[in-house]
Amino acid sequence: MDHTFEQNCTVSYKVLSPNTHGSDHHYEIDVCASAEELRQFDREGYLVREGLFAGEDLKALQDALDRLEDRESGAFRDSGKRSWGRIPRHLMDKDPVFLDLLKFSPVLSIARAMMGPLVRLRGLSARISYPAAAPHQTPWHQHLRVVSNPLPPWFSRPHGLDALIYLDDLNDDTGAVGIMPGSHNWLDRAPPPDVYEPVEGELVVRVKAGGGVLIHSNLWHRGLPTLRIKRRMLILSYTPTWLRRSPHGGPPPDDGLTQAILEGDDEEARILLGKGGYT
Ligand SMILES: O=C(O)CCC(=O)C(=O)O
């Protein structure tokens, strides 16, 4: 697979004023993707990105995650039970290296191109998986599974973008990621429950450390087993501003790093953290 993001495009949106006194807001987004890539993302529900991070930037993320893991969990001890591995949450509250990702344009610009200018962070979490007696892996799943069946007359479809960012090479030792192209548009069915096996039509993706796979939050996907080498990933997620942040992991820590930003005067950052952004 050969996806590059040398070719940027510009997307312009006008957000109409909600009342007769206000004025329309114009946004011009310099998108880190070509127009064709955006169309493919819409159609297939995924976009593969090599080299989102490299060199010192990649090392800084790896080190920050290792420090956090050390602090929160210590050395890995195998429980012998099947699991997803370790999932530290609220990363932006815990290390400035992670907070720097709030406006990471190779992801944020695409989120805005796909969902409009008014998006917010849903969360930044990580998944750390180890080779274990029962190898860490995930079943097929999707992230915003709130689709009613039958679809109500005023159904509001949940959209979100999750950037799965890999801090280690994906291969048969660490575990690839499996995705089902087009499945984000399947509103009449859910991923098969508790299934860890391939499903027909699956695309198995391997990227190098620093690469990622951007997915629509409702794309069916699974993390293949980590068999021989520890594997680290980040999930950077955005939704429209009017969705709540991820409920997983409870509320953010009171003394987290995002607090100062919410109280500060960087309006764009405040919107990204969920304050305002719509009327
Ligand atoms: O580890 C992966 O490749 C996917 C993990 C995942 O889907 C998740 O943590 O939600």
Ligand SMILES: [Fe+2]
């Ligand atoms: Fe997932």
